[in-house]
Amino acid sequence: MKNWLTYRLKILLKDKSLVFWTLVFPILLATFFNLALRGAYTNATVSSSTVGVVVSDPTVQSFLDMLEDEYHLIEQKPFSNEKEALAALENQSVEALITYDSSIHLSVTQSSSNAQSLILRNVLQSYNVRLNLIQEQLESDPTKVTPAFIDSLVNVKMTVTSIADSRTSELVVINFYTTIAMLCIYASFWGNKSGRYLQADMSSIGIRLNVSPTHKWKLILMDIAAIFVIFALELAIHLSYMAFVLQVPFGNYPGLLILTGLIGGLLSAMMGYMVCVMVKGNEVKRITLLSGVGVFLSFLSGMMAVQIKYLVETYLPVLSKINPAALITDNFYWIFMESHFSLILENLLIMVGLTIVFAMIAYRRMRRVTYDHL
Amino acid sequence: MSVLEIKDLVKRYGDFSAVDHFNLTIQEGEILGLLGPNGSGKTTTINCLLSLLTYEFGSIHLFGKPMKPDAYDLKQHIGIVPQNVAVFEELNVNENIDYFCGLYVKDKATRKAYVQDAIAFVGLEEFTTFLPKQLSGGLLRRLNIACGIAHKPKFIVFDEPTVAVDPQSRNRILEGIKDLNRSGSTILYTSHYMEEVEQICSRIVIMDNGKQIAEGTKESLKALSQFGEVIKVETHDLSDEQFLELQALPFVFKAEWNRPFLSVYTQNEKQGLLQLMQFLSDRSIDYVSFRNEVPTLNDVFLEITGKQLRD
Ligand SMILES: Nc1ncnc2c1ncn2[C@@H]1O[C@H](COP(=O)(O)OP(=O)(O)OP(=O)(O)O)[C@@H](O)[C@H]1O
Ligand SMILES: [Mg+2]
Numbered sequence: 001m002k003n004w005l006t007y008r009l010k011i012l013l014k015d016k017s018l019v020f021w022t023l024v025f026p027i028l029l030a031t032f033f034n035l036a037l038r039g040a041y042t043n044a045t046v047s048s049s050t051v052g053v054v055v056s057d058p059t060v061q062s063f064l065d066m067l068e069d070e071y072h073l074i075e076q077k078p079f080s081n082e083k084e085a086l087a088a089l090e091n092q093s094v095e096a097l098i099t100y101d102s103s104i105h106l107s108v109t110q111s112s113s114n115a116q117s118l119i120l121r122n123v124l125q126s127y128n129v130r131l132n133l134i135q136e137q138l139e140s141d142p143t144k145v146t147p148a149f150i151d152s153l154v155n156v157k158m159t160v161t162s163i164a165d166s167r168t169s170e171l172v173v174i175n176f177y178t179t180i181a182m183l184c185i186y187a188s189f190w191g192n193k194s195g196r197y198l199q200a201d202m203s204s205i206g207i208r209l210n211v212s213p214t215h216k217w218k219l220i221l222m223d224i225a226a227i228f229v230i231f232a233l234e235l236a237i238h239l240s241y242m243a244f245v246l247q248v249p250f251g252n253y254p255g256l257l258i259l260t261g262l263i264g265g266l267l268s269a270m271m272g273y274m275v276c277v278m279v280k281g282n283e284v285k286r287i288t289l290l291s292g293v294g295v296f297l298s299f300l301s302g303m304m305a306v307q308i309k310y311l312v313e314t315y316l317p318v319l320s321k322i323n324p325a326a327l328i329t330d331n332f333y334w335i336f337m338e339s340h341f342s343l344i345l346e347n348l349l350i351m352v353g354l355t356i357v358f359a360m361i362a363y364r365r366m367r368r369v370t371y372d373h374l
Numbered sequence: 375m376s377v378l379e380i381k382d383l384v385k386r387y388g389d390f391s392a393v394d395h396f397n398l399t400i401q402e403g404e405i406l407g408l409l410g411p412n413g414s415g416k417t418t419t420i421n422c423l424l425s426l427l428t429y430e431f432g433s434i435h436l437f438g439k440p441m442k443p444d445a446y447d448l449k450q451h452i453g454i455v456p457q458n459v460a461v462f463e464e465l466n467v468n469e470n471i472d473y474f475c476g477l478y479v480k481d482k483a484t485r486k487a488y489v490q491d492a493i494a495f496v497g498l499e500e501f502t503t504f505l506p507k508q509l510s511g512g513l514l515r516r517l518n519i520a521c522g523i524a525h526k527p528k529f530i531v532f533d534e535p536t537v538a539v540d541p542q543s544r545n546r547i548l549e550g551i552k553d554l555n556r557s558g559s560t561i562l563y564t565s566h567y568m569e570e571v572e573q574i575c576s577r578i579v580i581m582d583n584g585k586q587i588a589e590g591t592k593e594s595l596k597a598l599s600q601f602g603e604v605i606k607v608e609t610h611d612l613s614d615e616q617f618l619e620l621q622a623l624p625f626v627f628k629a630e631w632n633r634p635f636l637s638v639y640t641q642n643e644k645q646g647l648l649q650l651m652q653f654l655s656d657r658s659i660d661y662v663s664f665r666n667e668v669p670t671l672n673d674v675f676l677e678i679t680g681k682q683l684r685d
Contacts, residue, residue, distance in 0.1 A: 003482075007465060007473050014464040200426050204460035208521065211424045212477035213449040368443040370428045373387060374421055 008194075008226035018193060022186040023234045027241055030179040034246045049120070050075045052085040052094035060100050063127060073120060074098075096120065102135075103128040108310070125339055176248045177332040178303055180257075183238050184264035184328050185294045187231050191272025192286055194223040195362065201280065201371045216366050220359070223273070224266075231265040253335050256344065260335065263351045264328040268294075270358040271324060277362045294325070301326035327351050375402050375438065377529050377560040378423065383432035385418050385584075392418040393429070394584035400529075400562060405555050407575030408564040409671065415584040416564040417457055420533055424454060436529065450478060453527030453559075455535045459518045461506050468493070468502040471520050478525035492524035495550055512539040519547065523554065530554065532563045536570065548574050568671035578671070582679050596669055601627045601639040603668050605650055609661040610634050616657060625649050634662070 013019065051074040055061050067073045077094055079085035089097045089107060097107040104124045198219055200206040209219060239258065242248040250257060272290055279286050300323055302309025312320050320326040327347045334340040378400040385393040393415045400406045410416050421427040423434050425443045434441045436448045461470045471489045479485040493499055496516035506514055519535055532551065536544045552574055555561055565571050571578055572592050580588040580595070588595055610633075617631045620638070625646050628639040640646030647666055654661065 003472065004476060007462075007469060010469075011462055011464040204456055204458040205462065207421075207424075207426060207456050208454065208460050208474055209477070210426055210443075211449055211452060211454050212474075213446040214477045215446070370425055370443050372428055374427060 004222050005226055005229070008222060009229060011197075012190060012193060012226060012230055015193060018189050022183070022189055022231075023237065026179045026183040026186070026238055029182065030176055030238070030242055030246060030248075033175045033179065034248075049073075049095040050077055050093075051120075052077050052079050052088050052097040054079050054082050054085050055098065055100045057100055060104060064098065067120075067123065073123070098124070103131060176242055176246070177336060178329070179242075180235075180238065180261055181264070181298070181301075181303065181325065181328045181332060183234060184261060185268050185298060185325055187227070187234075187265040187269040188272030188275070188290050188294060189287070190227045190230060191269035191274075192276040192290055193272075194227060195273040195276030196283070198223070198366055199277065200369075201374050202276075207374075210369070216368075217363060220273075220363055220366070224270070224359070227269045227273075228262075228266055231269060232262060235261045235265060251336055252338060256335050257332065260328060260331040260344070260348065260351075263348055263355070264324065264331075267324050267327075267351045267355045267358070270355045270362070274358040274362045277365045297323050297325035298329075301329045303329060321350060322354065324351070324354065327354075376400065376435075377402050377404075377437060378562065379433075379435040380419070380423060381433045383419065383422060383429055383434065385415075385422055385427060385429040391584050393422065396432075396581070396584060396586055398579060398586070400560060402560050403555070403558075404577055405551065405561040405563060405575045407571035407578040408562060408581060409566065409568060409571050409578055409675075410564070410581035411566055414581045416581060417533055418584075419581075420454075420531055420562070420564070424452070424531070451528040453522045453525065453530040455519050455522035455530070455532045457533040457537075459506075459514055461514075461517055461521055463506050466503050466505050467498055467509070467517055467520075470506070470517060471524050474521040475524040478527075488524050488526060491526075492520040495523070495553075496520045497546060512543045515539050516543065516547070519550075523559075527559065529560045530562070532561065534565055535563075536565070536567070544570070568675070572671060580671075580675060580678070587678055588674070592671065595671060595674055601641065601669065602646055603640055603666050605638045605640065605647060605664070605666045607636040607638070607650075607654075607661050608634050608663045609636060609654075609659055611659040611661075612636060616659070620653060623649070623653065 053061075053064060053076045055064065055078075064074070064076060068076050074096075077088070079088065082099055085094070085097050085099070086107075088094045095108065099105045099107070104127060106121050106124050108121075196202050197205045198209055198216070200210045235258065239250075239261075243250060271293075275290055275293070276286060279289060298304065300308060300312050300319065302312075303325065309320070309326070312323075312326070320330070327350060331344050331347045334344050376399050378398065380396060380398040383393050383396045384391060396415070396419060398406075398408070398419070408416050408419070418427065422429045423436070423441060425434075425441050425445070436445075437451065439445065439448060441448060462473065465473060468489065471492050472485065475485050475488055475492070479488055493502060496519050498513065498516055498520065501509060501513060504513075506517065509517060515535060515538065519532075522532075523530055536547055539547065548570060551561060551563065555574075563571065563575060575592070577591055578589070578595055579586055612631070612633075614631075617629070617636070620626060621629045625641050626638055627641045630637040638646070638650055640650075651664075
């Protein structure tokens with residue numbers, strides 16, 4: 001077993017062009033971001049967005065006033081009813097809309113779905129969470145809702161401060177996270193390379209493996225193990241380079257970041273493996289397909305233009321829940337924002353699930369196979 | 375016991391039958407030569423018997439049991455040397471053999487010994503750390519063989535293992551196959567070189583257009599030939615009248631005359647040589663050279679199919 005893993009690693013790692021695309025390229029990209037975006041840490045200016053507001057609750061209103069007056073995050077434009085406000089959002093006289101029933105809602109237009117509104121969304125979200133906690137406590141044991149308790153929870157001021165102060169530099173950090181997502185997505189090439197050897201109609205080595213008495217699932221597991229080791233290594237190198245050479249801050253949840261990276265890479269590798277098993281024809285065709293799919297999924301996940309992400313989330317929400325690129329980037333974003341922990345977990349579980357599904361599809365296709373032609 | 379039994383095998387690619395109601399039985403201990411020109415269906419037959427290819431009709435039994443993709447107990451005892459070299463470019467000679475042997479032999483110590491045996495068998499001792507791309511064509515073929523036989527299988531399929539191998543290495547490989555056979559392996563050997571097949575095979579099946587067209591020992595196959603032998607004479611003295619006279623003689627099956635070369639195919643009898651010498655000396659015809667040849671499998675093949683075995 002150990003021998004096999006070593007051989008597999010050797011076989012994969014000697015492919016220099018694969019090592020370039022899956023390791024060197026994301027590092028180069030991160031380096032490029034570093035050169036291009038260093039300036040942004042210092043020179044960025046903060047602009048506020050015009051936001052329509054339909055809020056009657058005085059507590060919420062004072063919170064919004066604080067966002068406007070102290071942090072210049074928003075410029076409020078009050079509306080008496082939601083219909084009018086929505087119309088304003090439609091004709092783009094406001095960039096976003098904040099409404100309140102039992103919690104605060106943020107609606108944005110597609111054109112203004114920028115990082116600014118993401119920050120705002122995050123701020124409002126954390127406000128809602130705290131509000132909910134107080135309400136729950138009131139319902140179960142009102143005596144415990146002391147001013148001190150409320151103070152401890154409604155620490156919104158703190159949150160807002162930290163975000164407003166560092167948001168320009170953190171927005172830069174997001175670009176670096178994109179390179180990690182890219183590293184994960186390129187792992188599909190490893191899967192593709194491995195899968196080829198198991199198929200008699202794709203490589204003559206496949207003939208030997210297929211006539212051998214070793215079960216397919218063992219061979220597949222061995223492949224996955226080798227890919228995982230290589231990918232973990234690549235991820236470690238990439239993260240170390242960013243942390244120690246580029247000095248990119250990783251926030252408070254590096255463990256979660258690494259876990260997402262590892263699972264994301266495995267998922268993507270399994271996708272490549274499955275594509276290799278399902279798509280016959282020559283290698284160039286599959287590499288082109290995989291690159292294309294990678295770019296397309298990244299595009300849908302909003303890696304190139306964030307508006308696309310919201311379009312997908314609005315009109316085809318299922319897609320963003322099964323798109324590996326979206327799952328990976330969303331998680332990185334939430335980890336960076338330090339929010340949505342339950343969604344992060346949900347995404348991780350979906351990713352594991354998809355990995356298993358892809359592996360099963362590949363296995364079913366290869367198990368006890370006889371070919372129509374070789 | 376029959377090691378391999380193929381009955382009425384049909385494999386079609388669309389309307390084209392690559393293997394057409396083909397039968398083949400190999401008994402334990404045999405070296406069976408499957409001889410056929412390019413495209414006759416040898417590799418296709420092998421791929422079917424290994425359960426790599428689906429086929430339309432027929433049955434295949436190995437060691438008395440039906441061969442299926444999940445017949446792992448049967449697969450354990452099969453060795454395959456595919457027509458196209460199948461080794462990892464990234465692994466060296468030793469690692470390649472060890473990798474493929476490891477698919478069959480789990481015990482590390484045993485495997486180590488087996489790998490050594492295989493390396494010695496193909497004579498690659500001095501190249502164990504070479505990568506495939508550093509090996510010459512012939513050495514690469516030898517590695518291909520080593521990867522297929524290292525686990526000491528009971529039944530070994532060689533699909534044209536000597537293509538692009540020089541005569542010396544080829545001889546070594548052929549002798550090696552005989553050794554494998556002596557140590558207990560049953561062998562299916564395909565080729566389109568009849569000399570090879572004549573040299574090592576105990577029985578020969580000739581295949582063309584997916585069909586079996588002849589079967590037997592090399593002697594019995596040669597007996598299929600319509601003529602006994604061919605006598606080739608170089609002479610400047612033979613006249614055209616004398617050639618016509620010669621053609622009419624009873625022992626002559628067929629004669630060709632391209633001055634100064636005379637070829638006489640004798641009827642199936644032993645006296646041809648003497649009778650021809652008698653004929654020449656009676657007429658005081660001098661000759662530069664005189665030799666006789668027995669028919670080759672190629673001649674047999676030519677007669678049966680009307681085409682050459684080799685391109
Ligand atoms: N995938 C395929 N699709 C269509 N025809 C095929 C396919 N594979 C093989 N053939 C045809 O089947 C026939 C038999 O091929 P096969 O490779 O078995 O011949 P062979 O006897 O091994 O020849 P060679 O001595 O050249 O190796 C050939 O005519 C070939 O063109
Ligand atoms: Mg062939």
